[in-house]
Amino acid sequence: MGRNPSGGEKQKLKKGLWSPEEDEKLNTYIKSFGVGCWSSVAKKAGLQRCGKSCRLRWINYLRPGIKRGSFSQEEENLVISLHKILGNRWSQIASHLPRRTDNEIKNLWNSTIKKKLAKTQESPDSKLLLPKSVVAPADQTGMGSGVEGGTSGMLSTTGGDVSVSASSGENCFGKSGMEDFLQLIHNNCSGIDEEQDFSSMISGEELDCDYETGFF
Template structure:
């Protein structure tokens, strides 16, 4: 890829991959000042990017609480189910997947489509060969969209209406942390073993650590929440989220985050914050 050389004279916005220095600048700026108006962020943060690029970088990569790595089985099924209901509404789907971005989900879906396309082709030829025999035993072993939507493979019983009306809860990244633990994400990241390089790291470990530290002392302590959600259903999740929302408000949750004054200008509206 490489970076496009900056044009002489005219201040042109830089494109391409972000360097670690740029990441640091953006992260530090937003954590300290909040993003405010995105178009002014690059200027104030000393970046030669446009506002859009900064926003995207923050949302998709730098934002605290983001989950990295493979999608879990449950996440995959949730995506399939929600996509079946909502279509290509990636941002809406992302709101129900803790720590995942719309971009990530979109990418997943496209690769999934490719896989499925290949599988379908295979199935088609297989069917033709065995057209005389019963079809039931040739069913795809992966969950069909219809089945997922109707059965709710892991108790997903929310309705399209509920989703469309915004009745589905959005998530706190504190919950992302918990879900991550449940799903065997980076659960080995105990607080003690964390390295807080330069205050922040490339991954959300720093925030997770801080969150965990907060949570362990607060109403979301290990016993109460972290250990209570194995094989959590959507309904349970929903309920716990409602509880979470109330607790958050009641306990000044925001101030708890990382000891940084994020509350002043820190927009969490798109950060799966339940409001």
């Protein structure tokens, strides 16, 4: 099924969806011996897969602590905010959303958020419809322009939304300032799990921040 073209070819690396048996093999091997070199993991675990494929499967699916299922509104808003700052740096965005993978976030963005944003932008009152988090300084093209400038800006976290805005029309993050900003978000989010309501952690605060110095 799917993309499993391996059919008759012997000793050729398998592609396509992973079977439960393969998952089990990989899981068992890594639990016993750890990761090490991925290309050897594949061989030693007895899998007809390339190392890359094993790594991907482990990171996106088998790794303990992965949170699966739909994203909460707060998580979506956070992704939008972070995307404003970081652009398509999914791994960095993922690092600020505990237990979510970059692939998952990328899929969320491409399938859900993109469309939502497109819809809201069609509307004349689009800004009003967007989550507060979308009001951010970096331009839409990605993070490039967002990091070099260095003026003051504002982070506000209200009712589960995290938003950033600049006091100038252009960039608001110095290099160190952005790291501090991301660290702040990371700290705010680090305790999230299924049992905990995200919004309760970041609600009701508004922080002035000089992104050049990194001080709030």
